[in-house]
Amino acid sequence: RTCTHTLLFAQLITPDGTNHGLHGFLVPIRNPDTLETYPGLIVGDMGEKIGVNGIDNGFIMFNQYRIPRENLLNRTADVTEEGVYESSFSDPSKILGAALENLSAGRIGIMQESCHSIASAVAIAIRYAATRTQFGERDNEISLIEYELHQWRLFGYVAAAVVFRMYIENFSRVYLSIVEKSNAGMKVDNLSEAVSEIHAMVSCSKPLLTWTVLSAAQQCREACGGHGYLKSANLGDIRSNHEATVTYEGDNNVLSQQTGNWLLRQFHAARSGGAVDSPLNTVTFLMDWQRWLGAKFRCTKTDELKSREFITTTYRWLICYLLKQTHEKYESEIAKGLTKFEARAKSQVYKWRDLTKTYAEYLAIIFFLESLDKKEKSLQPVLTKLFSLYGLWSLDQHLVELYQGGYSQGESLARLLREAVLELCSELKGEVVGVVDALAPTDFVLNSVLGKSDGNLYQNIQKAFFSHPGAFERAPWWRDVVSLPRSKI
Numbered sequence: 001r002t003c004t005h006t007l008l009f010a011q012l013i014t015p016d017g018t019n020h021g022l023h024g025f026l027v028p029i030r031n032p033d034t035l036e037t038y039p040g041l042i043v044g045d046m047g048e049k050i051g052v053n054g055i056d057n058g059f060i061m062f063n064q065y066r067i068p069r070e071n072l073l074n075r076t077a078d079v080t081e082e083g084v085y086e087s088s089f090s091d092p093s094k095i096l097g098a099a100l101e102n103l104s105a106g107r108i109g110i111m112q113e114s115c116h117s118i119a120s121a122v123a124i125a126i127r128y129a130a131t132r133t134q135f136g137e138r139d140n141e142i143s144l145i146e147y148e149l150h151q152w153r154l155f156g157y158v159a160a161a162v163v164f165r166m167y168i169e170n171f172s173r174v175y176l177s178i179v180e181k182s183n184a185g186m187k188v189d190n191l192s193e194a195v196s197e198i199h200a201m202v203s204c205s206k207p208l209l210t211w212t213v214l215s216a217a218q219q220c221r222e223a224c225g226g227h228g229y230l231k232s233a234n235l236g237d238i239r240s241n242h243e244a245t246v247t248y249e250g251d252n253n254v255l256s257q258q259t260g261n262w263l264l265r266q267f268h269a270a271r272s273g274g275a276v277d278s279p280l281n282t283v284t285f286l287m288d289w290q291r292w293l294g295a296k297f298r299c300t301k302t303d304e305l306k307s308r309e310f311i312t313t314t315y316r317w318l319i320c321y322l323l324k325q326t327h328e329k330y331e332s333e334i335a336k337g338l339t340k341f342e343a344r345a346k347s348q349v350y351k352w353r354d355l356t357k358t359y360a361e362y363l364a365i366i367f368f369l370e371s372l373d374k375k376e377k378s379l380q381p382v383l384t385k386l387f388s389l390y391g392l393w394s395l396d397q398h399l400v401e402l403y404q405g406g407y408s409q410g411e412s413l414a415r416l417l418r419e420a421v422l423e424l425c426s427e428l429k430g431e432v433v434g435v436v437d438a439l440a441p442t443d444f445v446l447n448s449v450l451g452k453s454d455g456n457l458y459q460n461i462q463k464a465f466f467s468h469p470g471a472f473e474r475a476p477w478w479r480d481v482v483s484l485p486r487s488k489i
Contacts, residue, residue: 024073040065051240123440124451125220151425159390200262207252208360297408302420311391
């Protein structure tokens with residue numbers, strides 16, 4: 001309702017009729033003095049949404065609306081006065097990627113917001129689980145947190161909340177350092193390559209975090225039973241307000257394809273004997289991709305699986321395997337005569353999409369480990385357990401690929417991995433409340449009757465019930481459904 005300009009991505013078509021693909025344009029839509037819409041535009045509010053209604057999203061329609069040539073955002077490409085298109089990139093996909101890199105800051109903000117959302121959700125569910133008693137031996141009811149099933153349902157998300165928080169804090173520092181140096185005119189080695197790598201990292205990490213947090217919010221709601229469905233539990237609002245993040249600033253399934261493009265370029269370079277452009281060193285291991293693919297599962301004890309060496313090595317194997325599979329699938333579709341666009345579309349399911357998710361999980365792990373080594377010694381034991389739980393909890397979702405690719409044979413990998421996950425849940429049981437207390441915002445911000453830090457769950461629920469307006473009143477229409485005695489007069 002108050003927007004005067006919009007950043008619009010639209011097809012750029014030059015006078016010769018050539019379509020150069022999506023480019024960014026700065027488009028004025030309202031007079032800043034009167035807020036009146038300019039002629040040729042229809043602008044309006046799109047109405048109420050599922051959540052996030054504090055933001056008034058709108059629609060816009062164009063009818064022969066002209067903007068100056070100078071309004072093209074021309075860092076990566078431009079059009080001369082004569083209508084000639086110029087770009088420093090020869091590959092159209094790189095032009096689009098470079099233009100979309102401008103959105104990285106907003107996506108990092110979404111990831112930071114997601115860290116706050118998952119911290120709130122797990123704080124509510126874990127505090128509830130620690131104080132809510134149910135079932136047990138005869139008259140001795142026990143708290144929900146004592147049940148292994150409840151631990152398994154929630155502790156993986158607690159580990160994800162900690163890993164994500166430390167990952168994004170570390171990554172944000174790296175990102176801002178590069179941006180600040182670049183804006184200050186300082187020399188940044190391999191700036192173009194670093195920006196491309198950051199774009200790839202953001203394009204898969206935003207989907208990983210937002211999808212994981214959405215799943216966490218739902219699992220935390222269910223883990224609180226009927227109480228979790230209360231408006232005053234705040235889990236419903238956390239979920240509804242977070243849900244939009246999987247779509248805005250880039251739909252997750254579409255956005256992650258940008259990461260796949262970058263990864264396959266690096267894999268192609270490694271296969272060809274060239275250099276891998278990875279200034280942040282996230283995929284420099286691809287230079288030895290054949291050696292990594294030769295790795296085999298040889299662990300015999302659960303403690304071996306809990307190590308950082310096993311988790312990072314297994315992820316590198318997975319990335320190399322999925323890159324090889326995705327590359328071969330893409331090339332086979334090209335060989336059938338499909339266009340690059342068609343071949344890419346046919347390579348998404350079980351290939352491209354799984355690859356980018358795995359890479360995002362690997363990023364969270366390596367950036368977390370970098371931060372872990374700098375933390376106080378007293379915190380490292382519990383953080384190490386949380387790292388191991390997150391790594392194994394995530395690898396549990398890749399067992400199909402680990403077996404399919406020949407990383408392991410027989411039942412030992414799946415059995416030992418899942419035993420290790422349950423052992424870590426048991427080890428963390430006595431520490432998990434302290435972990436979520438460290439993550440949680442204040443009670444005022446958390447705004448949950450189930451998650452108050454005082455631990456007085458039952459008293460807080462009763463107070464909420466008793467103070468609800470009209471809680472003890474009869475329905476205003478009660479006379480319509482009750483047969484009143486007839487007057488004897």
